[in-house]
Amino acid sequence: MPMEIIDENKGAVLFVSITGDLNAHTSPDFEKYLLGVIESGQTRIVVDGTNLKYISSAGLRVVLAACKMLGLKKGKLSFCCMQDQVRDVFEVAGFGGVVSIFPSRETAEKFSRK
Amino acid sequence: MNTTSINSWKYASSYRPKYESAKERWGDGVDRYLYYTEKGDPLADAVVDAMSDLPPGEGQRMITQAIEEGIDSVKDAPDALLAFFEQIDGVPMWVDWDQLRKGSDCFLYNANIFLVSFVAFVLPIGFGTNINKCFHLTGRVTSMGVNRLKANNRQLVESFMVDGLRRHGDGFKLTVRVRLVHAQVRRLLKKSPEWRHSEWGLPLSSAHMAYAYSAFSAMLMKNAIRMGANVPSEWKSAFMASWKYQAFIMGIPEEFLTTDMDFGVRTQQIGWSIEPDPDEEARIIVHSMINASPVVGGVEDPIKRRNLVQLMYNVSRTLVGDEVADALNYPRFKKPISINSLRMKLRGRQILSHLIPGGEEKMRLENLQTLFTASHFHRGGFMDFALPEHVKGWTQRVDEV
Numbered sequence: 001m002p003m004e005i006i007d008e009n010k011g012a013v014l015f016v017s018i019t020g021d022l023n024a025h026t027s028p029d030f031e032k033y034l035l036g037v038i039e040s041g042q043t044r045i046v047v048d049g050t051n052l053k054y055i056s057s058a059g060l061r062v063v064l065a066a067c068k069m070l071g072l073k074k075g076k077l078s079f080c081c082m083q084d085q086v087r088d089v090f091e092v093a094g095f096g097g098v099v100s101i102f103p104s105r106e107t108a109e110k111f112s113r114k
Numbered sequence: 115m116n117t118t119s120i121n122s123w124k125y126a127s128s129y130r131p132k133y134e135s136a137k138e139r140w141g142d143g144v145d146r147y148l149y150y151t152e153k154g155d156p157l158a159d160a161v162v163d164a165m166s167d168l169p170p171g172e173g174q175r176m177i178t179q180a181i182e183e184g185i186d187s188v189k190d191a192p193d194a195l196l197a198f199f200e201q202i203d204g205v206p207m208w209v210d211w212d213q214l215r216k217g218s219d220c221f222l223y224n225a226n227i228f229l230v231s232f233v234a235f236v237l238p239i240g241f242g243t244n245i246n247k248c249f250h251l252t253g254r255v256t257s258m259g260v261n262r263l264k265a266n267n268r269q270l271v272e273s274f275m276v277d278g279l280r281r282h283g284d285g286f287k288l289t290v291r292v293r294l295v296h297a298q299v300r301r302l303l304k305k306s307p308e309w310r311h312s313e314w315g316l317p318l319s320s321a322h323m324a325y326a327y328s329a330f331s332a333m334l335m336k337n338a339i340r341m342g343a344n345v346p347s348e349w350k351s352a353f354m355a356s357w358k359y360q361a362f363i364m365g366i367p368e369e370f371l372t373t374d375m376d377f378g379v380r381t382q383q384i385g386w387s388i389e390p391d392p393d394e395e396a397r398i399i400v401h402s403m404i405n406a407s408p409v410v411g412g413v414e415d416p417i418k419r420r421n422l423v424q425l426m427y428n429v430s431r432t433l434v435g436d437e438v439a440d441a442l443n444y445p446r447f448k449k450p451i452s453i454n455s456l457r458m459k460l461r462g463r464q465i466l467s468h469l470i471p472g473g474e475e476k477m478r479l480e481n482l483q484t485l486f487t488a489s490h491f492h493r494g495g496f497m498d499f500a501l502p503e504h505v506k507g508w509t510q511r512v513d514e515v
Contacts, residue, residue, distance in 0.1 A: 094480075095479065097476055
C-alpha cells in the first residue's frame with residue numbers, strides 16, 4: 001500500500017498524518033521527510049497514526065533516528081491516535097521509553113507545548 | 115517411500131557412510147530425510163523455470179508486482195506463478211495471529227540470547243553439513259560473510275515483528291523472495307558443472323530446508339533456554355508457531371512443519387546423524403561466519419573484535435560440544451566457558467531489567483537496536499539478492515550449449 005504524508009502546523013507543533021504502511025519501501029521517503037523537517041528547525045512533532053496500518057522494522061528505525069536527532073535539539077516526538085496493531089509493535093519493541101503515545105491529538109498537543 | 119538398503123542405495127553417496135548408524139539410532143526418520151535430499155520445491159521451481167522463458171526483467175517485474183500488489187494485479191501471469199501465489203496467499207487454518215504476536219514478544223524480549231544461540235550453535239551445525247556446498251560454490255558466504263549474516267538477520271527481524279508475516283508485512287514479502295532466490299540458485303546449481311549431484315544430492319533440497327528450519331526454530335530456542343532465556347511454555351509454543359508459518363511460506367514440506375519443539379529437535383538430530391561429517395568447506399564457512407560476527411554486531415575496535423571472536427568460539431564449543439567443535443577445528447581454551455556462567459550473565463540482564471522501573475522497555479529497545487545493527491537495511495526496499503556474476507555464468511554456458 002502506498003504511503004501518504006500530510007502535515008499541518010499548529011503553532012510550534014507540527015502534526016504529521018501518515019496514511020498507509022511504513023515498510024521497507026515507504027520508510028526511506030518518511031525518513032527523508034521527517035529528518036528534513038527536524039533539520040529545518042522543527043522540534044515539536046506529533047505523528048498522527050489514525051491511518052497508519054502497519055509499521056515494519058524499517059519504519060521503527062526511522063522513528064529511532066528522529067528521536068536521536070530531536071534529543072540533541074531538546075525536542076519532542078510523540079504519537080497519537082494509533083491503531084492497536086501499530087501500538088502493539090511499539091509496545092513489543094520497547095518504544096514506550098523513547099516516544100510518548102497519546103489517545104488524542106489534543107493530549108499530544110498539550111504535551112508537546114510544555 | 116521405501117526403506118533403503120545399502121545394496122540398493124539410491125541417494126547421494128556422501129550420505130551412505132553414516133546410514134546404518136543413523137538408522138539404528140533414528141529408524142525410519144532417516145529414510146524420510148534421505149527421500150527429501152532429492153526433492154526441491156515444486157511450486158517455486160516451476161516459477162523460476164517459467165520466468166526463464168520470459169524476456170529479461172519481465173519475470174522479476176511480475177514477481178515483485180505479485181508480492182507487492184497481489185497476483186490478481188499481474189496481467190498474463192504464467193500458470194506456475196498463479197499456482198505459487200495460490201499456495202502462499204492461502205493462510206492455513208492453524209495460523210493463530212494472537213499466538214504469532216506472542217512469538218514476536220518472546221523474540222524481542224530474548225533477542226540478545228537468540229543472537230548468541232544463532233551464531234554459536236545454529237550456524238556451525240547448519241554449515242557443518244552438506245548445506246555448505248551451495249554456499250561454498252556460489253561464494254555467498256566466504257566472500258560476503260557479513261552481508262550474508264545481515265541478510266539472514268533482516269529476514270529474522272522482519273518475520274518476528276508484530277504482523278510481519280501478514281500478507282502486507284515485510285517478513286512475509288522477504289520470506290517469499292528468499293524462497294524464490296533459493297529456487298533460482300537450485301536451478302543454476304543443477305546446471306553447474308561444479309555441482310556434484312551424485313555425491314551431494316539436490317542443491318538446497320527440501321531435506322536441507324527442513325533441517326535449517328528445525329535449527330532456526332527448535333534448536334535456536336533449545337540453546338537459548340540452555341543459556342538462560344526466559345521462555346514460559348506459552349511463549350515457546352508461540353515462537354514455534356511463528357516459525358511453522360514461516361516454514362509454510364518457505365515451502366517446506368508439510369510433514370516437517372510443527373509447533374512441537376521436541377519434534378523439531380528430532381528433525382535436526384536426524385539430519386545431523388546422516389549428514390557427512392564436517393569437511394574443509396564446512397570449516398572454511400563456519401570460521402568465516404564466526405569471524406564475521408563482531409563486524410556484523412557493529413564492533414569496530416580491532417582488539418574488542420578479536421576478543422569477541424575468541425568468546426564466540428568458546429561459547430560455541432560449549433554449545434555444540436567438543437566432538438563437533440574439534441571436527442570444525444575450533445581452538446581449545448584453557449578456561450572453557452560454562453553454561454552456568456553464560457546463564458548468569460545473560461539471564462542476569464533480564465532479571466535486572468525487572469528490578470528497575472522501565473528496565474524491561476529499555477532492554478527490549480536495546481535488543482532491537484542490536485538487531486538493527488546486525489541486519490541489512492537497504493535504502494529503498496529490501497537488500498539486493500542478485501547472484502554473483504560467476505553463478506549467472508553457469509546457466510548462460512549451459513543454455514548456449
